Amino acid sequence: MLFVCLGNICRSPTAEGVFRQLLEQEAPGLQVEVDSAGTADYHVGDPPDLRSQRAALRRGIDLSDARARQVTIDDFARFDLILAMDRDNLRELEAMLPERSRARVQLFLEYAPDLGRLEVPDPYYRDARGFEEVLDFSAAASRGLLAALQKVA
Numbered sequence: 001m002l003f004v005c006l007g008n009i010c011r012s013p014t015a016e017g018v019f020r021q022l023l024e025q026e027a028p029g030l031q032v033e034v035d036s037a038g039t040a041d042y043h044v045g046d047p048p049d050l051r052s053q054r055a056a057l058r059r060g061i062d063l064s065d066a067r068a069r070q071v072t073i074d075d076f077a078r079f080d081l082i083l084a085m086d087r088d089n090l091r092e093l094e095a096m097l098p099e100r101s102r103a104r105v106q107l108f109l110e111y112a113p114d115l116g117r118l119e120v121p122d123p124y125y126r127d128a129r130g131f132e133e134v135l136d137f138s139a140a141a142s143r144g145l146l147a148a149l150q151k152v153a
């Protein structure tokens with residue numbers, strides 16, 4: 001499972017942290033490799049944005065060890081599922097998609113049909129509400145994703 005956004009400092013590390021917490025709480029026996037990456041290289045090596053870290057910590061999720069990296073071609077062989085936060089990220093991933101890809105590429109919020117939206121808005125230039133939304137949408141989609149995994153596991 002690879003979560004992907006633009007910078008890998010706001011949305012995708014948050015989604016990764018939320019999904020890890022859910023796995024620990026609800027399915028500790030399930031063996032799933034979880035990581036995140038960005039389509040851009042602006043923030044490679046940086047920890048998550050402090051606003052993301054603080055918002056996540058209020059929900060018991062520590063993102064401080066994460067370091068941004070860019071998506072690589074190897075990710076398409078390493079992961080079964082690559083989950084994009086928005087359509088721009090999805091387009092970038094589809095442009096990289098090798099002919100033989102193990103990974104399927106889709107929008108993360110397809111796992112939360114009740115939200116009535118398919119994109120996690122970029123919170124970088126928004127206020128605190130934007131960061132709370134990233135957490136809320138990630139929580140909803142993580143539940144749907146775990147349910148889907150449990151069906152095939």
Ligand code: 4NP
Pocket residue numbers: 005006007008009010011012042043122123124
């Ligand atoms: P992310 O947010 O894609 O959720 O990590 C962003 C982080 C940085 C920038 C844009 C989006 N930036 O332009 O530097």
